Amino acid sequence: MKLLFSHASPYARKCRVTAIEKGIQLEEIQVNPMEEPEKLNHINPLGKIPCLVYGEGKTLFDSPVICAYFDEIGDGPQLMPKEGAAHWAMRRHEAIIDGILDSALGLVHEFRKPEEKHFDLWINRWGCAIDRSLSQLNNELDQIEGDISTAQIGLGTAIGYLQFRLGKKHWIGPYPELSAWYESFAQRPSMQQTNPQT
Ligand SMILES: N[C@@H](CCC(=O)N[C@@H](CS)C(=O)NCC(=O)O)C(=O)O
Incomplete structure (x- = not known):
């Protein structure tokens, strides 16, 4: 494969x-x-x-x-519940997390342009979308914590990407629970082996 x-x-x-x-x-x-x-x-x-x-x-x-x-x-634990309320709750978290990535990528491309060509409307919309989403995930962390899952992998990857490409601009904010969770999740061998590189 x-x-x-x-x-x-x-x-x-x-x-x-x-x-x-x-x-x-x-x-x-x-x-x-x-x-x-x-x-x-x-x-x-x-x-x-x-x-x-x-x-x-x-x-x-x-x-x-x-x-x-x-x-x-694959082997091992099921990462996404197959059906029912738990399935839809995780699909919802997955959608928020993928949306953070889409907004972050938009920002990365925008910041690569010369400053006079920056489109402030999009920078503001994407930045606010990321901040609102992180805030919501911080508030809903009790639903995400626990066994390894699709939502955890997405969240760890999204935060890792924000740190990698956008630094402090869109991550180290008022999200203490999320920050503590990420520090621990990022130690998993699967995360360590896939750290982003330019
Ligand atoms: N929704 C897609 C997004 C994939 C995506 O945008 N990948 C980027 C690299 S991070 C890419 O290939 N960009 C090239 C392009 O947009 O033409 C997914 O979840 O796989």
């Missing part, structure tokens, strides 16, 4: 952490989606990583789909 990924992509990191937690061996193939479209576009028409190639030429994307597939085929 091959995972097309980059060391900086938080979406790919979610899949890699999930694979480690589920005991799945991956052949990891590094791809830069902006510079190597020939490696990617015939596998994922959206031209994005992560994508998984498995079986006889089957493909899967995007990251929640790949993580759900790993949860189904």
Whole structure:
């Protein structure tokens, strides 16, 4: 099974952490989606990583789909409850966390532009969305703590990405419970082995 990924992509990191937690061996193939479209576009028409190639030429994307597939085929504890209220509560947390990543990526791209080209409306909207979401997750942490889960992996990866790319701007805020939880979660071997790199 091959995972097309980059060391900086938080979406790919979610899949890699999930694979480690589920005991799945991956052949990891590094791809830069902006510079190597020939490696990617015939596998994922959206031209994005992560994508998984498995079986006889089957493909899967995007990251929640790949993580759900790993949860189904891997060993170890179930990471997402299969049905019922617990399933939907976790899907909701997953949506908030993936939304943080989408907003963070928007900010990263915006901050790469020369300052006079910054679009303040989007910087403000994405920044506020991240802050509101972190605040909500901080308040709902009791629903996320406990056994390893899709929500925990997403949250750890999202906070790791905020620290990696946006530094203090959008993370070390008034979220003491979340901060303490992350410090501990980040020590897991699956997180240590997938620390983001440029
Ligand atoms: N919703 C997708 C997002 C994937 C994504 O945006 N990946 C970025 C790298 S972090 C990418 O490939 N960007 C290239 C592009 O947007 O063209 C997922 O969860 O997998």
